[in-house]
Amino acid sequence: MFKHLFKLIWNKRKQNFLFLSEILVSFLVIFAVFSFLTFYYQNYSKPLGFEYKKVWSINYDNGLLTKNNDSLQLFYDNLYKSLKAMPQIEEVTYTGANYPYSNSTMSTGVNHQGKKFDRVNNYVVGADYKKVWNVSVIEGRWFLPEDVVTKNKHIIINETLKKQMFGKETAIGKLIGNYDDKEKMKVVGVVQDIKANGDFWPAGNAMFSRLDTGYLKNTSDILIKVRDGADATFESELYKFMANTMRNAVEIRHMDEMRDAKNEVTIMPMVIFIIIASFLIINVALGLFGVLWYNINKRKGEIGLRRAIGASGSAVSYQLVMEAMILATMSLIVGSFFAIQFPLLNVFNIPASVYIIAMLLSVLFIYLLVFACSLYPGKQASGIHPAVALHEE
Amino acid sequence: MLKNYFKIAIAVLKRRKFFTFISLFGISFTLTILMVATAFMDKVISPDYPDYKRERSLYVATMEFKNTKEGWLNRSDVSYYFFDHYVSTLKTVEKMAISTNAKASNAYVNNKKIVIKYKYTNADYWNVLEYKFLEGKPFGQQEINNAEKVAVISEETKTAYFGDAKTVVGKYISADNVNYRVIGVVGNVSETLYNFAGDMYLPYTVSKDNYKRPELMGGYNAVLLAKNKADVPKMQKEFNQMMKRVPIPKEFDRVYSSADSFFAGMTRRIAGDGTNNGLTVVVSILSVFVLLFLLLPTINLVNINITRILERSSEIGVRKAFGASSKTLVYQFMVENLILTFLGGCIGLLFSILAIYLINDANLISNMRLSMNFMVLFYSLVACICFGLISGVYPAWRMSKLNIVKALKAQ
Structure with a gap:
């Protein structure tokens, strides 16, 4: 046939x-x-890994701020307190420019046992980043204040990177090398993957490190989580406050719009x-x-x-x-x-x-x-x- | 002769309506997509509001530092200092339009948020680029020197900020907590022109950044205007000469910046770097893509054409028996196929006008208005002819090779 x-x-x-x-x-x-x-x-x-609703980003031009690290630290501490004191704001954190949906990427390489992992998203985050996004920690813990002063820099990695590096073993307490394997960083936690590039793109490898005093002069983004009562009136007040504080260009954006x-x-x-x-x-x-x-x-x-x-x-x-x-x-x-x-x-x-x-x-x-x-x-x-x-x- | 071919072609088309429908559907749809794509490319590439002088302009948008030993690379927009200190010394440059890339800021009116994209420009910006002023006028050198807080706004911003107010010149608009006096309103610019689109244009002297800082990298880009078209290559050469004199920053060993034509500037942004403008890469990728896209409809059309020829084997046999050469038959069939393609092209044209209307109506890209102009029509015609020839050659060749005896016997 x-x-x-x-x-x-x-x-x-x-x-x-x-x-x-x-x-x-x-x-x-x-x-x-x-x-x-x-x-x-x-x-x-795959799950999103964080909550974007009611999160706003404030981007500002930091060109006119003081260049002195100590006074800058003081300035940012005061700004944090003023923002936190506003009744409509639930949580506040400083962040590097590559927060979710921001169209900005910052990546680095890490080394572990002679193997190099390239294109690892490097998120530099403030202490309350976890609370703003509601990121869940799978293993270990989130940053604590004492993480700032340690011999090896403390970092948190995401699930994907953990699986690639350590497989089923625990990652907590392990030391991994930075991009040229000269300095060692200590893993203190593993968080769930966050799909920072929208719903249709993988989270990729990611590591989080604490935003320290040295990084403050590069900082130009604040993330806030607002309460239900936050409306356009509040936004325009917040805008005026920020513009007066920075004496420079400011832009407020809503995460849900950025996600769309x-x-x-x-x-x-x-x-x-x-x-x-x-x-x-x-x-x-x-x-x-x-x-x-x-x-x-x-x-x-x-x-x-x-x-x-x-x-x-x-x-x-x-x-x-x-x-x-x-x-x-x-x-x-x-x-x-x-x-x-x-x-x-x-x-x-x-x-x-x-x-x-x-x-x-x-x-x-x-x-x-x-x-x-x-x-x-x-x-x-x-x-x-x-x-x-x-x-x- | 042609008239006869035309008659035959129409008769054949009428014979098997289903096949005619399939052919026309394939052709018209393929050409529709090509036409819309051409209209889009035309919008991006050819001179458009407000940038009409592309033939005598060169565009400078990036500055690149390299350390060839360590493999470091720094790329950014250009500083005002660079244009003011180096480029302004060029003799071939008649005028120079300097502006920052659009930056977003917010304004709040009646509890509504408006996103305003603002640009800082110099005074010559308004002479090089031909913005259409709906009211008022641009700011000049005097306003720049006095760092006056004046603004030229787009029509879109006017409506969003002031509502239906008839004239807004003299009124104040607040952005970044600063009040600017509106002195002019210009027509909206399509967002495809990323160098020129903005909602608010301000004198660069009111910028909060220190534009005088003697660095090469900054937030600016520029259009260099030559006296005439012939001067453009000279200007490019002079610019490259000048680049050799620019001091190389510490920790680096190369510095690149180039004055490109509009299209080359765009391809450099997409696929190029300091030394290579990426033109060949972009053009070849685009061509491969178009060819691949055309492949399927072409094979389909060839397939159908062959089927239809076999149907006409008796006709061909008779013509051959009476002495028609293969050449004549190939010629006849090509003409027939071209007629079919043109019919498809006309339907395609109607479809693309509809598609363009829908795209414009939906405002997919802010303020982009696609249009059918002679350029687009011309390219569509070329596409039509190419498509008709390609899909006709192989069937025509098969047809001319038909054996007379077999062809006549088949029926």
Whole structure:
């Protein structure tokens, strides 16, 4: 049976070649779409790891503040107290510029037992960062005031980095090297992953270190968590207060708006991509359908003969659908050869599971597409009456 | 002859309506996407409000320090000092528009928050760039020298801040807790022009940063305007000469900054660095992308065309039997295919006008107004012809190779 089908396909190789290449290219397009969707979905289904609602960020220009570390410390201590004293504000913390949704990244490398881990997000955070974001500590503890004066700098790492570095062992109390492995840092806690780049991106490796006096002159962001009563009136008061304190440019932003903006950057191109891809696929589906339909009309004689010898209608349509499926399989084998290179070569550092799921989905999709396109022509072929078909010749 | 081909083409199109629909659907949709993409590229690349003098302008936006031994790299916007102290000495530069990148600030009106993006500019900024003043006028050298707190605002800001007030010149707008007197209102600028889009324009002398600081990096960028188009290469050369005289900062051994044409400046930002403007990278990536996108509809069209030719084998057989050469047949088929493509192109044009209307209406990118102009139409025509030729060549070749005896016998 299959041998016979292959012979039929081989006899029309020139025509089938185009059919094959069309399915092949469609497979690659679909593979790209599903890879993106799987990647985004996998990340989306992971917990966010923090609470963004009612968190505001205050960004200010620190150019006019004193450069003296001690007076700067005093200034920031006073500012913290004044902000904390406002009834609408629940929590306040200073932070480096790369807080969640901020479009700013700061990364570093860390070393552990001779192995280097690159692109570790380096969050420099104030003491109340955990309270503002409501980050949960999985192991160990959050920063304590005494962490400022220690021999080895105390740091907190996130779950992903912990798994990569220590696997199942505990990370607490371990010493790890900084980017050039010259200084050692001591891990005092492990926190849950926080998806700082929006719902659709992985948290990546991250480490948190205490914002100390030396870092204050680089600081230009404050995060606050407000209570329910905080409205635009309060915001404008807060704004005036900050502008007067800094005597410079100030901007207040709401985390929920920043999150929407961040997610939009991912969603918009994806929507455009899906629209274009689905038009391409409709196009291909119509094309396949048309070509198959036409071919069957051309083969009326052959089909009529089969019917006359005694093949049933369903056997004929089975044959035609199977022919299309075999063609699809041939394309898919070639396509999968290309697609499998992505997980093998670890392209873009994305987990292999994304590519494999995307591949399976695309194979399934192409089979369904070809099946759907050949079903009607096949059905039509089964309706061919032998007498009529043979009479035409 | 052409008239005959046209008649035949129309007759063939009418014969199998379903195939005609598939072909036209594929062509028109492909061309729609190409046209919208072209309209977008056109918006970004060709001269647009308020930057009409791109042919005689060069853009300076980045400063890069390198330490080749340690592999350090520092990249930032340029300082005012650099423009004032070095670039202003260039003889080929007629005028120079200096401005900061837009920075966001908040204003609160009637318990509503408005985000105002403000830019500090020099006086020549208003001479180089042709902003449309709806009322009032720009600030000049005198206001700059006196560091007057005056502001030119965009129409959008006017509506957001003052409501339906008819004239706002002379009124005060408060941003960053400073009251600025409005002296002019300009039309909105599309956000795609990141160098020029802003809600409020202020004299650089009122900036709180110390713009006189003798450093190379800062928050500014500039447009250098040459006297005429021919002077632009000279200006670029003079700029590069000047860069050799710029002292290299401590701890580094190279300093780069370049005056680029608008497009090169953009590609440098996306894919380039101090020494390479990234033009080739961006152009090749774009071309590969367009080719890949075209591949699928083309294969599909070729597939359908071949099917349709086989249907016409008797016609071809007869024509060949009467002495028509392969060349004539190829020519005929190409013309037919081009006619089909043009039909698809016309439908595509209607679709793209609709798509552009929808995109503009939704205001996807703030203040961006796409439009169909002659440039876009021209490129779309080129795309149409390319698409028609590519998808016609292989089927036409197959058709001309058809064996007469077989073709006539088939029916």
